Amino acid sequence: MTTPAGIAPAVHQTVMTQIVLPQFTNAHGTVFGGQIAAWIDVCAAVSAQRYSRGAVVTASIDQLHFLAAVKQGMVVVLQSQVNMAWRSSMEVGVRIEAEDPRTGSRQHCCSAYLTFVALDAEGRTRSLPPFDPGADPEARRRARQAEERRAMRLRAREARQRELTGS
């Protein structure tokens, strides 16, 4: 579904739920951070694929800060959408909440920003449809902040390359 303003958010918004089963927990009975990171990557990849209608790879995951421990038996709800797209890369934002199955109350436990790159059948980067946040103030805020984060990522990437080449 595309609109005059580009690809409609409903196309790439993704919701994923997971029950915290015993195999996902540590010795304290709370979920492993690495397990949450894996769910984040999957949820975000679905948004990126829906936006780009093809293969994508994770280029980077920004910092993860776990704000609250999630206990066994809780329901983890992940919600993602593409915040902004450039030539071949796009930023996906993911919000992670822990839902108490007895009360339905939810607690924000983590947010994440990932960059995915769209690839063609030969593994080369391919162009994405232009991103248009439309008139929704929330989507416009996300897009603006995504531009700022991208600038920081690209500066960090250049610094890493300079370090590697010694130039």
Ligand SMILES: CC(C)(COP(=O)(O)OP(=O)(O)OC[C@H]1O[C@@H](n2cnc3c(N)ncnc32)[C@H](O)[C@@H]1OP(=O)(O)O)[C@@H](O)C(=O)NCCC(=O)NCCS
């Ligand atoms: C991601 C990857 C395709 C980028 O390839 P590359 O040769 O560096 O390609 P480019 O320099 O042309 O960059 C392609 C795009 O990715 C962006 N990009 C590359 N590395 C990035 C990073 N670390 N963070 C954010 N964006 C990045 C570039 O800005 C560019 O964006 P644009 O086309 O929208 O302007 C390549 O590094 C790769 O395949 N990495 C492994 C991915 C993978 O296997 N992930 C799974 C986990 S291991």
